Amino acid sequence: MSTPARQAREALGARLRDIRRDAGLSGVELATLAGRHSSKVSRIEYGKRNASEDDLRAWCRHCRAEDQLAELVATLRAWLS
Numbered sequence: 001m002s003t004p005a006r007q008a009r010e011a012l013g014a015r016l017r018d019i020r021r022d023a024g025l026s027g028v029e030l031a032t033l034a035g036r037h038s039s040k041v042s043r044i045e046y047g048k049r050n051a052s053e054d055d056l057r058a059w060c061r062h063c064r065a066e067d068q069l070a071e072l073v074a075t076l077r078a079w080l081s
Contacts, residue, residue, distance in 0.1 A: 008079040010047030012072070016059055017045040023063035034058040051076060 002010075020030050020041075027045070031038040036058070043049035051059075053073055060069040 005079065006047060008075075009050060012051060012075060012079075013045040013047045015072070016051065016056075019059065019063050019065045019068065020045075023065065025063060030059070030062055033062040050080075 020027065023030075025033075027041040028038045031041045034041075034055075036055075040049065040055075044051045044055060053076065056069060056072045056076065060066050060072065
């Protein structure tokens, strides 16, 4: 059974995966650019781990999706509160 928090993490992760793919990056490439381990990227994308605001900033910067950052941060804050 999936909890609302898990569903929110999975939805955010799917959105981040789409952003990464739209940028033409693999998970390993994004992790390298962001100075993170590739398993962290994977865990965030599949809703196994919460993304932080710093993760979102790095994600958007390296995927050239800065225009989506404010909405992603608002989404994160809404389900963390």
